[in-house]
Amino acid sequence: MERKNAWSKYTSEKDKKKVMAFGEDYRKFLSTCKTERECVAFFVEKAEKAGFKNLDEAIASGKKLKAGEKVYAVNKGKELALFIVGTEDLESGMNILGAHIDSPRMDLKQNPLYEDSDIALLDTHYYGGIKKYQWVTIPLALHGVLVKKTGEVMPVNVGEDENDPVFGISDLLIHLAADQMDKKGAKVVEGEDLNVIVGSIPGFDKKGEKEKESVKKNILKLLKDKYDIEEEDFISAEIEVVPAGPARDFGFDRSMILGYGHDDRVCAYSSFMALIDCKEKLKKTACCLLVDKEEIGSVGATGMESRFFENIFAELYNLTGDYSELKLRRALTNCKVLSSDVSAAFDPNYASAFEKNNSAYLGRGLVFNKYTGARGKSGSNDASAEYVAEVRDIMDKDNVFWQTAELGKVDQGGGGTIAYIMGNYNMQVIDSGVAVLSMHAPCEIISKVDLYEALLGYEAFIKYA
Structure with missing residues (x-):
């Protein structure tokens, strides 16, 4: 009917x-x-x-x-x-x-921050039923709270203001994706590959040599200076990785909402x-x-x-x-x-x-x-x-x-x-x-x-x- x-x-x-x-x-x-x-x-x-x-x-x-x-x-x-x-x-x-x-979203793990190949990343565990491949190459924001040992609750909201940076997960370029394209949809992107890129500037010693894990150290210094966050504080945090940006009217007639x-x-x-x-x-x-x-x-x-x-x-x-x-x-x-x-x-x-x-x-x-x-x-x-x-x-x-x-x-x-x-x-x-x-x-x-x-x-x- x-x-x-x-x-x-x-x-x-x-x-x-x-x-x-x-x-x-x-x-x-x-x-x-x-x-x-x-x-x-x-x-x-x-x-x-x-x-x-x-x-x-x-x-x-x-x-x-x-x-x-x-x-x-x-x-x-x-x-x-x-x-x-x-x-x-x-x-x-x-x-x-x-x-x-x-x-559905991605949550930061308890020890999320690491460096690999001069890139700083945050490790995540996805929450709820998602098609994991949909979460790559889109702008992402960080929302949630971080609780310090003193009990102070610090709200986290980075990536929504137009002056904020955004974050994201990379994908394999089509030119090198022959094997990837043969995978089933559930395996195109694996859960452990949902790692959020957050920085890439390394630090150098007086001789101009790159210091070990200096990109990660640079991110930690930034977090300390701007937000008073120590690496250990991530252990008592609930930070969710979500799509960045506002919901939008959808369709010429604005009859729908995309968000x-x-x-x-x-x-x-x-x-x-x-x-x-x-x-x-x-x-x-x-x-x-x-x-x-x-x-x-x-x-x-x-x-x-x-x-x-x-x-x-x-x-x-x-x-x-x-x-x-x-x-x-x-x-x-x-x-x-x-x-x-x-x-x-x-x-x-x-x-x-x-x-x-x-x-x-x-x-x-x-x-x-x-x-x-x-x-x-x-x-x-x-x-x-x-x-x-x-x-x-x-x-x-x-x-x-x-x-x-x-x-x-x-x-x-x-x-x-x-x-x-x-x-x-x-x-x-x-x-x-x-x-x-x-x-x-x-x-x-x-x-x-x-x-x-x-x-x-x-x-x-x-x-x-």
């Missing part, structure tokens, strides 16, 4: 301007927030301006939270939960918008904005949960597998009603969730990988995936038919343009989200999100109208679920 193109809904210039304005705000966000920490800092600042208070302060005061109050909680600077308290007791559950804010990290910041941003802009008096408490580590299996203290969400839910319950462990279990079971993650957009250049009747299309609105997984639905949540029907009704109430899809042909591949982890609590969960072209590439493409329909869909879910 073919769905209508969502642009048909925005025929007047006034309506189209709303779509474009929201897209521009998102484009600016995507251009500056390229790590989980940067996303959390951005969202917290906006949330506080919208009247959200830190949940830690409420816990410390012991003051009960009333309907309409807004709170947030941060986990280790890389995970964020925001809540608007509803009029109903939490035992009836929450309406949750869950997304992730990590994206790094649409997966999954496009869903995180629209979910967040749906919550903080909510003006409704809500019956059920609404939550926006933005997690880390989804790209590597949702593991660790800041991933969805962590107890962070469950613990924060308990703290919130304790501040809103008559808390008990049994009531918390009931509340978790009664939650309804949109696991907001991107979907693969049908690409006419690679049509053979898709099944047209069950693909997401650019420009046709918010995408719902009843199931994800791989080959036989392995690793999938697989939403119930009853919940799918409920979500259909919610979207249609607010005239949200939406579509359904699966992730390519049955035996072509697959992927997963945080949905199954929420489902482990016996919550009603379905995957939803925005269709993306070139997913997991250094630059991905989304439609501005799909982004806007996602916002409207998430707003409707908060109101009616």
Whole structure:
């Protein structure tokens, strides 16, 4: 069943301007927030301006939270939960918008800096599923934090300002690439070859002889003079190597956005904005949960597998009603969730990988995936038919343009989200999100109208679920 193109809904210039304005705000966000920490800092600042208070302060005061109050909680600077308290007791559950804010990238190793053939390089370990050959010969930037032994946290952001240098990974010239061109795509560039070039000026002694590892020494001197960084400080650093430069309008009609990290910041941003802009008096408490580590299996203290969400839910319950462990279990079971993650957009250049009747299309609105997984639905949540029907009704109430899809042909591949982890609590969960072209590439493409329909869909879910 073919769905209508969502642009048909925005025929007047006034309506189209709303779509474009929201897209521009998102484009600016995507251009500056390229790590989980940067996303959390951005969202917290906006949330506080919208009247959200830190949940830690409420816990410390012991003051009960009333309907309409807004709170947030941060986990280790890389995970964020925001809540608007509803009029109903939490035992009836929450309406949750869950997304992730990590994206595929390269991370610096703990001992990254070395010299080879008069070139200084940084050694990396790639993070998440990438086609490694896509990351060579493009301008790269360094984002993250470096923590000194004193506990001082030093932000790192080099390669974004027009006056900054950029970095990169070299590739073998075509003239010498006969053997390379015969390799499979997964082997064209190996993981250990993703070494970032950062300098090439050596140092010389008084006789004009090049000193040993002098290029590396020169880089270390520069880092010390400009940033007060010692080589050993890299051991306690989290520095991510990401594509340099801003996200850009894409296409003559500027209907799309090209940028790094649409997966999954496009869903995180629209979910967040749906919550903080909510003006409704809500019956059920609404939550926006933005997690880390989804790209590597949702593991660790800041991933969805962590107890962070469950613990924060308990703290919130304790501040809103008559808390008990049994009531918390009931509340978790009664939650309804949109696991907001991107979907693969049908690409006419690679049509053979898709099944047209069950693909997401650019420009046709918010995408719902009843199931994800791989080959036989392995690793999938697989939403119930009853919940799918409920979500259909919610979207249609607010005239949200939406579509359904699966992730390519049955035996072509697959992927997963945080949905199954929420489902482990016996919550009603379905995957939803925005269709993306070139997913997991250094630059991905989304439609501005799909982004806007996602916002409207998430707003409707908060109101009616």
